Amino acid sequence: MSASLRLRAAVVSIALFLAFLAVWHLATRSAGPAANMSPEYAKLMGATATQGKSAMPGPLDVGEKLWEHLRRPFYDNGPNDKGLGIQLGYSIARVGLGYLLAVVIAIPLGFLIGMSPLISRALDPFIQILKPISPLAWMPLALYTIKDSGLSAIFVIFICSVWPMLINTAFGVAGVRKEWINVARTLEVGTIRRAFTVILPAAAPTILTGMRISIGIAWLVIVAAEMLVGGTGIGYFVWNEWNNLSIVNVIIAIFLIGLVGMLLDQVLARVTRLVTFPE
Amino acid sequence: MAIFDDPFDAERDIAPACVCGQHRSAAEHEQATLQLRCEPAESEEKRYESVVASAVMRAVFPQDAARRAFLKSVGASTALAVLSQFFPLKMAAEAFADAGTPEKKDLKVGFIPITCATPIIMGAPLGFYARHGLNVDVVKTAGWAVIRDKTINKEYDASHMLAPMPIAISLGLGAQPIPFAVPAIENINGQGITLAIKHKDKRDPRNWKGMKFAIPFDYSMHNYLLRYYLAEHGLDPDTDVQLRAVPPPEMVANLRADNIDGFLAPDNICQRAIYDGVGFLHVLSKEIWDGHPCCSFAASREFIATAPNSFAALTRAIVDATAYASNAENRRQIAEAIAPANYINAPVTVLEQVLTGAYADGLGGIKTDPKRVDFDPFPWQSFAVWMLTQMKRWGQIKGDVDYKTVAEQVYLATDTRKLMHEMGLSPPATVYKSFSVMGRTFDPDKPDDYLAGFKIRKAS
Numbered sequence: 182m183s184a185s186l187r188l189r190a191a192v193v194s195i196a197l198f199l200a201f202l203a204v205w206h207l208a209t210r211s212a213g214p215a216a217n218m219s220p221e222y223a224k225l226m227g228a229t230a231t232q233g234k235s236a237m238p239g240p241l242d243v244g245e246k247l248w249e250h251l252r253r254p255f256y257d258n259g260p261n262d263k264g265l266g267i268q269l270g271y272s273i274a275r276v277g278l279g280y281l282l283a284v285v286i287a288i289p290l291g292f293l294i295g296m297s298p299l300i301s302r303a304l305d306p307f308i309q310i311l312k313p314i315s316p317l318a319w320m321p322l323a324l325y326t327i328k329d330s331g332l333s334a335i336f337v338i339f340i341c342s343v344w345p346m347l348i349n350t351a352f353g354v355a356g357v358r359k360e361w362i363n364v365a366r367t368l369e370v371g372t373i374r375r376a377f378t379v380i381l382p383a384a385a386p387t388i389l390t391g392m393r394i395s396i397g398i399a400w401l402v403i404v405a406a407e408m409l410v411g412g413t414g415i416g417y418f419v420w421n422e423w424n425n426l427s428i429v430n431v432i433i434a435i436f437l438i439g440l441v442g443m444l445l446d447q448v449l450a451r452v453t454r455l456v457t458f459p460e
Numbered sequence: 461m462a463i464f465d466d467p468f469d470a471e472r473d474i475a476p477a478c479v480c481g482q483h484r485s486a487a488e489h490e491q492a493t494l495q496l497r498c499e500p501a502e503s504e505e506k507r508y509e510s511v512v513a514s515a516v517m518r519a520v521f522p523q524d525a526a527r528r529a530f531l532k533s534v535g536a537s538t539a540l541a542v543l544s545q546f547f548p549l550k551m552a553a554e555a556f557a558d559a560g561t562p563e564k565k566d567l568k569v570g571f572i573p574i575t576c577a578t579p580i581i582m583g584a585p586l587g588f589y590a591r592h593g594l595n596v597d598v599v600k601t602a603g604w605a606v607i608r609d610k611t612i613n614k615e616y617d618a619s620h621m622l623a624p625m626p627i628a629i630s631l632g633l634g635a636q637p638i639p640f641a642v643p644a645i646e647n648i649n650g651q652g653i654t655l656a657i658k659h660k661d662k663r664d665p666r667n668w669k670g671m672k673f674a675i676p677f678d679y680s681m682h683n684y685l686l687r688y689y690l691a692e693h694g695l696d697p698d699t700d701v702q703l704r705a706v707p708p709p710e711m712v713a714n715l716r717a718d719n720i721d722g723f724l725a726p727d728n729i730c731q732r733a734i735y736d737g738v739g740f741l742h743v744l745s746k747e748i749w750d751g752h753p754c755c756s757f758a759a760s761r762e763f764i765a766t767a768p769n770s771f772a773a774l775t776r777a778i779v780d781a782t783a784y785a786s787n788a789e790n791r792r793q794i795a796e797a798i799a800p801a802n803y804i805n806a807p808v809t810v811l812e813q814v815l816t817g818a819y820a821d822g823l824g825g826i827k828t829d830p831k832r833v834d835f836d837p838f839p840w841q842s843f844a845v846w847m848l849t850q851m852k853r854w855g856q857i858k859g860d861v862d863y864k865t866v867a868e869q870v871y872l873a874t875d876t877r878k879l880m881h882e883m884g885l886s887p888p889a890t891v892y893k894s895f896s897v898m899g900r901t902f903d904p905d906k907p908d909d910y911l912a913g914f915k916i917r918k919a920s
Contacts, residue, residue, distance in 0.1 A: 218824065219824075219826075221826060222820050222824060222825070222826055224809075225735075225809060225813055225819065225820035225826065226734070226735055226737065226820055227735040227736050227737065227807065227809075229736050229737050230734075230735065230736060230737030236716065236736070258800070258801065258802045259584075259597075259802040260597045260598070260599050260600075260802070261598075261599065261600040261801070261802045261803065261805075262800065262801040262802035262805075321609075324606075324609045324613070325609065328613035328614070328615075329613065329615065330606075330610060330613075330615060408602065409602060409606065410602065410606065411599075411600060411601050411602040411606065412599065420602055421600065421801065421805055422805075423709055423710075424573055424708075424709040424805055425709075425801070425805040425806055425807075426709065426712060426713070426732065426736065
């Protein structure tokens, strides 16, 4: 990419963003005070009813609240009210645990499936049926059997991130070029050594693509799972503010969820670039 | 109604003047049965002191006549002073207050962020749990099904539940049967039917055919009251309208989005719809059944068996908090204490309107009803019997029901009465009472006759 193209793209991005803010601001302006309301009655009512304020907050409200949150990201006012930094920390920790568990199980299993046509055929119907199930559909079952909401959330992350990794690993392992395996065989390399020195490096880009898809899904699901289970996490924060119909805070949380999701994706994209090789 | 059966009162009649023997006169008994509630003492220490002092006074003068003569000659305050000379009343009261060390001090109690949970929530910021030697975390929970599962899974030691839920769980309706018990009701009244502003000229329920209503949960007083209300106006709630279980916070958003026409919901949700200008209050639930229970404080039998002292201390804290909340003067302070994000997370104005009963009705008027929501801990077993009749009426229970056995097992009225006596409150003498719902009298001794009196019910 040339420098001038990058610059022009940045200018267009900023212009789009400003236009979006302007439209947002105009669309959410208040419609002026409502007529004929006694002052005593108005005192008991919210701003949407008295000043015709739009139910949707404007960009200025959101900016102000965001600044408030950024100044105190780690406060702790008791079990139901913690700073955004702490909430995000909880969510990331849950995603991390469930995701690692999925890595530990999906990659060896994927290898097995990719290397053995028999296992591949035998497990195929199970994988095909389990894969399309919405992770949240597991939630009631998890709560009922695991009997712990924190672990249930981690289980849901595990179950949603395991499939893309498993399938990509199997696909990558099965797709390693026959010549390379035959060369290894001619040199009488053992199965274990073959797996680690030939197949793993060859399949690594595909495996990492699967891992990148998984982390994206895991981050999508944790928000929904935490909204269901409650307690802590950014999903709980969204739910708690939704409970108070505080759309400002919900918008801030949406923005942060997007930001963290992008960061997680970028980290894995970097790692993928490291293991990619030219053919 | 006298909270204490005061032995320092020389004027007190020795022979009981009323039917139940709890009150000084028949008039007082009348008033008490009308109110059926316990008023709080000025302070807890004072109350415990009075309990101990009364006991000592009775021990010193076991004969009523002799005690009366003594009181008449020296006066009550002198008698108390003399008594405290010989007997360390303060110390005894302290010892009495912390009866039984809790087996488990760090407890988790779940709640749903609505004003029904006021006593459970305020117990934390206002120190009611701490006063009874407990360290309680009150944990906000996403919905009724989640709170049920978390309590069954023992993540919570006890929970805020809708009054019919412990009955449903114990009977295994919508869950595996697990014995649960209710030591205290949280609130009475405090719900309402809220309609979308566009229906402001459609106040007659007979015109509501085809409308969509939201209720918080299937096993809720809200469900039974709304069905009852509709049926009394000739609508069959199963065929003429649509009822949907919707989590309370989503009710206001759904009302705004025109997905529902109204709801029978817990407060602060009704007031919140008004505050945001999307709905108006059609009727308070109080107008359907004045004094109806709504939410309960519930724990599993297992918890009660393994940690009886913790359970007793919890119940005492809840009863204390309930008594405090029932005093109208304290309501503003409570509204401020439970409004922050850590608790209910709602505007203080909304909570104040709910708790003080001076509220905007959504149509431009201000109404005042100090009993809009009220707090009374006594778990009347007749409440449970009534709920069972409605569960049967709407097909949630099939076949015969042993009303009283279920009621006695789940609603621990007898235990709570004992505990309230120990705390110096005077609970009602019976565990069943008759009441009237929309003019129809309910006799807890004849639930099946009551049930047979309804024309509109689910065919079983």
